[in-house]
Amino acid sequence: MNANAHKLEKLENVRILEHINSYFKELNRNNRDYEDYYDNQQSKTQLAYESDVRLFFRIVKMKEKGSELEYLSLDDLQLTLDDLEYFKQELCDMRNEDGKYTYKNKSINRKLAAIKSFARGMAKRKIDGEPLIKDVSFLSLVTSEKVKESHYGALSIEECFEMAEWCLTEREKGEIKRLAVLFSLDTCIRKSALLRLKWTDFTEKEDGYEVKGIDKGNSEFRQLISKEFYNELLTIKKENSQYVFNISSDSLDNMMIRYRKAFNIPKERRIVWHSIRKTGVTFRFRLTNDIMEAKRAAGHKSITTTQIYIEDQDYGQIGAVSSAGKIDMELYKNVDLKTLVEAISMMKKDNILILNMKIQEILRNK
Structure with a gap:
């Protein structure tokens, strides 16, 4: 040459x-x-x-x-x-x-x-x-190699709230971690989108603050949070940063490792940060009984993916069909208030949360 x-x-x-x-x-x-x-x-x-x-x-x-x-x-x-x-x-x-x-x-x-x-x-x-x-x-x-399905586990609503409070025991950025857990649960947002979230992504509406951002595959997500929760987020706002959650992905993942150890969560449950999102999507479905709302909240393209998210993994109780013949479906209407309140207090926290939200909706419409 x-x-x-x-x-x-x-x-x-x-x-x-x-x-x-x-x-x-x-x-x-x-x-x-x-x-x-x-x-x-x-x-x-x-x-x-x-x-x-x-x-x-x-x-x-x-x-x-x-x-x-x-x-x-x-x-x-x-x-x-x-x-x-x-x-x-x-x-x-x-x-x-x-x-x-x-x-x-x-x-x-x-x-x-x-x-x-x-x-x-x-x-x-x-x-x-x-x-x-x-x-x-x-x-x-170009074809992809087949990947064995291995889905992450979900937490209960009660576990998510417990985790959020436990975050305050962390040596660094405990309040940021607490609010990150609650925000992920509330909006069903992915971790990558959570860490990219800017204060300019919030728009005040009559009934709360709309959150708009970019999620997986450059798709847009829109969620609504309460004004009370937005004001709580303002407590972690840094003067010189446009981002809401000033924390790294590794910090959140390492926090999850410590959380699993602190609460003796077996590895078979496959609890990771993504589990919080899965819990949020499941809650949306249980609250609305509408799988399309759960799909929208998750930002899924396929309803099959949403169905995987809302899988009920608690097999500790007798099934609804098996128990129907043994339980009077009108019983809650015929017991005294003290018994009803006692029964409600024994329910899981997510059931109580849904009940309270329904009560609030009825009171608001009166």
């Missing part, structure tokens, strides 16, 4: 790298949890995607040139279905020193998603009027 050709190749490398870095910076802007924690740092999403993209080109394209994105040419960027299928198969076959598979199917699917996202991003960027990646039509043909 003569000197001029080498210079042109280096110039092409530089221009391509500028677009690649621009793509990763865009990921950083869209996915950082909050300004203070990720200030002047790369977000976890950016780091993961960049690592996956480098791994892809190292395995598929860059065996002869080296593993760095800095050496990519326009020819290297042109991807095919065979490239992604080869990458997937290599990941599936990869083993560590102990002979165990390096990547689980869920991780493989995430890496494939990262490459597809990268390809679409590069197809939108141009050099001399031409897209960096000319054809991405095949991306929809």
Whole structure:
């Protein structure tokens, strides 16, 4: 290769790298949890995607040139279905020193998603009027690996309230953690959306404050909270931050580990931060008896996902059909007030909460 050709190749490398870095910076802007924690740092999403993209080109394209994105040419960027299928198969076959598979199917699917996202991003960027990646039509043909269903468990309403109060015993940011638990329960919001929530996402309405933000898949969510709860949130507002919950994702996850240990929650229950959201969605269904309202609150695209969320996991009591023949369904109307109150006090906290909300609704309409 003569000197001029080498210079042109280096110039092409530089221009391509500028677009690649621009793509990763865009990921950083869209996915950082909050300004203070990720200030002047790369977000976890950016780091993961960049690592996956480098791994892809190292395995598929860059065996002869080296593993760095800095050496990519326009020819290297042109991807095919065979490239992604080869990458997937290599990941599936990869083993560590102990002979165990390096990547689980869920991780493989995430890496494939990262490459597809990268390809679409590069197809939108141009050099001399031409897209960096000319054809991405095949991306929809890339199949994912099957992942064994493993759903997170749910908490009871009472457990969620207990957790919220327990958060105040934490050494750091106890009040922020308490309100984060309650807000997640109240709005059914995902953790990633919770941490991106800004004060400007709240709009005052006649009956409360509307919360509007961006959730999974860049979909919009809208929820309503009471004015009393909004005023409580204002107690954690930081003067120089636009974000509501100034706390990291790791802090919330680590708090959940300590919570499970403090309350001796067995690992078989699979209680994680996401369990709070699942509890909130289940409560919406029990309150309204409307699965479409539960689906709306959860922001699910499929009603099947919502049905999984509201699965009743308490098998400790005799079923409704089996007990119907033994119980007078009108009994609550025929007992004295003291007995009725005593029976209500023995119910689960979420049942009592629903009852009180119904009473409040009746009193308000009188």
